[in-house]
Amino acid sequence: MLDVTPTPLQRLLRERRPGYTLPAPFYLSPEIFEADMEVIFGRHWIYVGVEPDVPEAGDVMVVDIGKTSVAIVRDDDNEVRAFHNVCRHRGARLVHDEKSTVGNLVCRYHSWTYDLTGELIHAEHMGPDFKKGCHGLKPVHLRSLEGLLFICLAEEAPSDFDEMAARLGPYIAPHNVRDTKVAFQKDIIEPGNWKLTMENNRECYHCGANHPELTVPLFAYGFGFAPEEMGEHDRAEAERYGCLLKTRHGEWEAEGLPSREIDELDTMVTAFRTERLPLDGEGESHTLDTKAACKKLLGDFTKPKLGGLSVWTQPNSWHHFLGDHIVTFSVLPLDAERSLLRTKWLVHKDAVEGVDYDLANLIGVWEATNDQDSELVGICQQGVASPAYEPGPYSPNTEMLVEKFCNWYVGRMAAHLGR
Amino acid sequence: MNSASTEPAAARLAASASWDAEADDALVCLAVRQETHDVKTFVLSPPEPRRFAYAPGQFLTFAFEVGAETIHRCYTISSAPTRPHALSITVKRVPGGPVSNWLHDNLKAGDTVRALGPMGDFSCFTHPAQKYLLLSGGSGVTPMMAMARTFHDLGEPRDVAFVHSARSPADIVFRAELETMARLDPSFRFHAVCEADAPDEAWSGPKGRLSLDILTQAVPDFREREVFVCGPKPYMDAVRAMLREAGFDMARHHEESFDFGALPEAEQQAAAEAGRALDAEAEEAPAATVRTFRVEFAKTRRVLDCPENETVLDAARKAGIRLPSSCAKGLCGTCKSKVTKGTVAMTHAGGIRQREIDAGMALLCCSKPTSDLVVER
Numbered sequence: 001m002l003d004v005t006p007t008p009l010q011r012l013l014r015e016r017r018p019g020y021t022l023p024a025p026f027y028l029s030p031e032i033f034e035a036d037m038e039v040i041f042g043r044h045w046i047y048v049g050v051e052p053d054v055p056e057a058g059d060v061m062v063v064d065i066g067k068t069s070v071a072i073v074r075d076d077d078n079e080v081r082a083f084h085n086v087c088r089h090r091g092a093r094l095v096h097d098e099k100s101t102v103g104n105l106v107c108r109y110h111s112w113t114y115d116l117t118g119e120l121i122h123a124e125h126m127g128p129d130f131k132k133g134c135h136g137l138k139p140v141h142l143r144s145l146e147g148l149l150f151i152c153l154a155e156e157a158p159s160d161f162d163e164m165a166a167r168l169g170p171y172i173a174p175h176n177v178r179d180t181k182v183a184f185q186k187d188i189i190e191p192g193n194w195k196l197t198m199e200n201n202r203e204c205y206h207c208g209a210n211h212p213e214l215t216v217p218l219f220a221y222g223f224g225f226a227p228e229e230m231g232e233h234d235r236a237e238a239e240r241y242g243c244l245l246k247t248r249h250g251e252w253e254a255e256g257l258p259s260r261e262i263d264e265l266d267t268m269v270t271a272f273r274t275e276r277l278p279l280d281g282e283g284e285s286h287t288l289d290t291k292a293a294c295k296k297l298l299g300d301f302t303k304p305k306l307g308g309l310s311v312w313t314q315p316n317s318w319h320h321f322l323g324d325h326i327v328t329f330s331v332l333p334l335d336a337e338r339s340l341l342r343t344k345w346l347v348h349k350d351a352v353e354g355v356d357y358d359l360a361n362l363i364g365v366w367e368a369t370n371d372q373d374s375e376l377v378g379i380c381q382q383g384v385a386s387p388a389y390e391p392g393p394y395s396p397n398t399e400m401l402v403e404k405f406c407n408w409y410v411g412r413m414a415a416h417l418g419r
Numbered sequence: 420m421n422s423a424s425t426e427p428a429a430a431r432l433a434a435s436a437s438w439d440a441e442a443d444d445a446l447v448c449l450a451v452r453q454e455t456h457d458v459k460t461f462v463l464s465p466p467e468p469r470r471f472a473y474a475p476g477q478f479l480t481f482a483f484e485v486g487a488e489t490i491h492r493c494y495t496i497s498s499a500p501t502r503p504h505a506l507s508i509t510v511k512r513v514p515g516g517p518v519s520n521w522l523h524d525n526l527k528a529g530d531t532v533r534a535l536g537p538m539g540d541f542s543c544f545t546h547p548a549q550k551y552l553l554l555s556g557g558s559g560v561t562p563m564m565a566m567a568r569t570f571h572d573l574g575e576p577r578d579v580a581f582v583h584s585a586r587s588p589a590d591i592v593f594r595a596e597l598e599t600m601a602r603l604d605p606s607f608r609f610h611a612v613c614e615a616d617a618p619d620e621a622w623s624g625p626k627g628r629l630s631l632d633i634l635t636q637a638v639p640d641f642r643e644r645e646v647f648v649c650g651p652k653p654y655m656d657a658v659r660a661m662l663r664e665a666g667f668d669m670a671r672h673h674e675e676s677f678d679f680g681a682l683p684e685a686e687q688q689a690a691a692e693a694g695r696a697l698d699a700e701a702e703e704a705p706a707a708t709v710r711t712f713r714v715e716f717a718k719t720r721r722v723l724d725c726p727e728n729e730t731v732l733d734a735a736r737k738a739g740i741r742l743p744s745s746c747a748k749g750l751c752g753t754c755k756s757k758v759t760k761g762t763v764a765m766t767h768a769g770g771i772r773q774r775e776i777d778a779g780m781a782l783l784c785c786s787k788p789t790s791d792l793v794v795e796r
Contacts, residue, residue, distance in 0.1 A: 101772055102772070103772055111746065113750055122750050
């Protein structure tokens, strides 16, 4: 083995400097993008949507991950399943719209018909020796974490999903995702590599300068700060936040709402982090007046002032669970320099638009924030393409989670490719 | 205190749920009324209090247990949907007609019959107009009566002229009620035409069969009206010819028609019986066995006749019309189409969702018409 020449990717992984941003090829190279799709998005649990995306039997949602198209269906036993969206006959794509409702899954090319368990139930003209049983749809691993849907394209999915579900489930359960509906969905194409989109999400260093809406409800201090540099006012604010966090965690835990931080962002294969964070102002929701956006609260909640439960999963999602609504984000890479950011706003399934909530108010903060972030990702993508770019240092006080994202990524790539 | 809990009539009036024949097809006969010497009205209601919802002119399909045999018959509802707590059919005794005789001789208060429906789109509601002409012969009076009663009950300022043909004054069904309605409501006019005098009443009105002269005398502005016709086939044929001759716009002519021509073998016997009934008594009500409906394909502008016991897909195939299809058993949904007008009976095998059905979609491979249809194909 001594004379094996490592591939550039292996060398890049080996030479990555901890505490620093990744070298430019990780954000630019089509080859590394292919490797990302195969290793990261092909072999890990990917967050793709919520059970309320397919609320009733016969509902279908199509999610494309790279070249792979997956149909997620709710079958007649109310079970959510995922299949490769490819007919077993001549390979035609089965379902074409992002959301639809079907009786059975039918290929429009030759009407091969599959029931919602993926079994082939109708195929004309195939002769007596044809075995329908051998031509069912190919299943895709799918798990629902309290209503959040994760799929894994690998033959064998990482087995530590259960551990994540056991530890994260109790945090999410009180918000009862299954009892919600998608009030609004917005897809934006960010002009940057998916890792830049993720890195941007994993810190709030940039919030003060860029997110005038988000920082109304959200304390930037919740994501770290450097106390030694702060003036009197900022120090007082940080102390106020520290006290608030301690008091609220105590209250929420006493009320049966798990709130304290769990951080496994670079310590598990199916990595995650969560913490319930106090909100500023009225403390109710991610809105410009910090009050609940929806009159119908989620789950069994009787008051809206429950802070915001933040959940992060590697490699591609983050979520905010509030007392009155949920905002959930997934990042789906398109190519080395473009990524789809899919945001869904969920409210109680019985909530009526215009009566219980005003849509503009519900989505205002995050729609503005997403647009701002998209621009930031774009200028970063432009910058890393410059010959002058070299990896820069992360702040030890506010960019710990970015560092963990990169650690996880480098670790997972290395585990599959060898260092 | 709560009289509704003990008083059956109060309970029936308090009923809020609609009768759903799919859930319970049993109807109890509450009362039998002698309308004329050979016409009876049977008042029906579900065992549990329910409200009926239908369009005036619609019919029910009944399964009567006559002797050891189950015989299916369609009867138009004669009552008005404005009085939703009970429903009536009005039946004329037909010499040699097993069903009408059985009904007259056997069905009494407390008995149960089975019924499906309501069905059909022969209704003034399907063709809204300000002025109507209702033409009926014999017991073809029933759908007209339902329409007339509905407008009367609603107090709608609707100009309705009702011209009924009967054999004699003693055979005018609902005569007193129609005359009362005409007296109370100036916008409703009733005219009877009789072929002969009754033993105890000489007919002073127009005599003979309905003619253009008689019609012009009674309803001079008949050409401006939406016309509904129901009665024995010879009557309807004569009316059609008469209106056409008078230059009437036949797009506004609607009749309750029954095609006895292309009946499948299984229904031959029943059809023959219905035919015999018609021969024996020219004024027998339109109570047929197998109906044929008009199916119009809106995009391709094709029209075909589809018997009620044949799928739309099969009828289309026979007519040389090619519709997208594959499994032909309600599984694959390839033939899924929007039915923009009319109703079908569908037995699918999972190829369509209830939500799609609710949105007007149907699988043509397993849908049989229960009314005229317009299909978006």
